[in-house]
Amino acid sequence: MRQLLQLITALTALLGVATARAAEPIKLGCVAALSGAGADIGTRLREGAELAIAAASEIGGRPVELLVRDSKSDPSVAQQQAASLMSDGVSGLLCSSLSSESAALSAAARAGRLSVPDVLSSAIADEITGKNCNAWTFRTVPTATTIAHAVERFVGGQPGISAGGFYVLGSDYLYGRSSGRAFKEIPGIKIVGESYAPIDTSDWTPYLNKVSQSGATGLWLPVALGSPYVQLMIAANAMQLLHHVTVMAPTGLPQEIIDQLGEAAVGAVEPASAVMMTEPASIPVAEAYRARFGRAPSEGVLQSYVAASIMLQALAAAKDTSPQSVRDALESGAFSTIVGEVRFRTGDQQALAPLWSARIAKLPAPVAGSAFAFVSAWKYAPEDVMPPLEQTGCVPR
């Protein structure tokens, strides 16, 4: 009898340990710019990841926990935070915000200092999956060169935009320069001027006057997302520049700016968008976001939602939650998302997913409370606009 009791006790204890283990949360890391100049975009990326994780609730009976760290819009801090999250046992990373931060993380991964899968959903600089390509970095948004290819197709069909030529006005850091360089290399694009402003510029008047004086009819705008971008668009609207110049925004425009600009924003172009709030599959997510956060989501939110959905599916498919298993699942999987099925290209691990060229328009019915938003002008298959692997600069290790 005593032996039977001991056996029952031991089994109960074992069951308890197993149950506790099963309920232990799966940890995902979120290194986002939550302060500094990139706080706007970083917060959106965090919110998108939170929304996706809340919708999934659990994987294999285990809850998913998002460990959020502030990169302070600083690449070196982003590296430290990612390393710290790796020590905390995260299975994967999300939310990386600025190109400079993402490039720092991908460089660290390529150098072997970071060995945890990172699904990027915001940064577009070529280098990240180009010369820095590595086994751990995956990206769901198009590169600067892919965007340039989409521009080439878009402008080819809209000669009015390029009649007076383009002015390139960017932020003077990795993203701005990378995007500006890729844009200038597009065949048939006439450049009538080019300026790169310090990343924390708040007075855009002299730059906008140069745009105005150049006679440009198109404005290529690789400006850092966050307060400088907001300030630039407000100033451009106040100077009535938007009436005669078509803004081409490589990474879209924050939805609150579109809401505020209203009619003045109509016609602005995003040449290669990775996700559209106004597409049928995205609308329920946009409404869920609005229910939770009280406003319409910017593109960054939905991009991060897609990246987090992919990460969660990879976690579910992986044989365990170790970074290596999750990475393998990301590399070999096909993921069902609001933008359709997404796979990652072998080599540079760029997402093979549809892209849209979009224009801001007045919506027939508001989406998530917004009357104006980007709507699809054209939809591209990835192979239509992505550069072949051998042209990306990626030499897989």
Added chain:
Amino acid sequence: MQEAALAIVSGLLYGCTLMLVATGLTLIFGVGRVVNFAHGTLYALGAFLGASIHAVAGLLAACLVAPALVAAMAVGLDVLIIRRLRRHGDMAVLLFTFGLGIVIDALITGIWGARSYVVPVPDALAGGVHVFGGQVSVYSIVLAVCSLAVTGLLVAALHRTRIGLYLRAAAENPAMAEIAGIDVDRAFTAVLAVGSAFAAFAGVLELPMIGASNGMDLTVTVLVFIIVIVGGLGSLAGAAIASLLVGVILTLGATYASSAAYLLLFAAVIGMLLIRPFGLIISRSE
């Protein structure tokens, strides 16, 4: 030539905006001897408060209420904390304002979230004026006029009123002022309130030009400290001239050197300080 003229006009307008923030900081240092590292965040706080007030009561109400709220906060902080810290030396106050800036920044993110708030230009002030082949917005001209008027009023109040006389006396020789019956502590509190209100007022006035967004204080903080140092610590006239100079140098830099605009500014500041180490105008209380 036209391009340079346009850049100078734009720079002067931008300088007038900076003047409002720099005047507040100069006043606080000149009279209270407080190096207020939180000044930039008070500017941002004014902008965020202004955006919220604007949403319910309009821009005019925002211009009045937001600076008043920030001034009231400054009074509370001075009475409860800064006044006591001042007895432990300037370094204690300096460190406190540094920490205060971080706390206010976190409060802004906590209350308003990391998102941007946009306020439209009032219809009556919309549009632009064509000058030298370019354009400056009507609102930026109005903003510059407001800034000059308010700064002018402050200077007049300091030099032509009894209260101004008391404040200047407290700044030049606090001990003697005490003996003469001036409540020096109260004078410093008043100065901190007015200086903080100036920063907040600048934040509200700039709302239709740049909105309210996280990190908006970073550039302004650096620029106004440059202005205060170049102008001569504690000199209102120096700060006003330096504001205009900084605005013009930055705008000329943006026009002709693009991303090297700040490089040009810093080179000019270093050159100026080599020639005049104490700034453009030495404050009498120095």
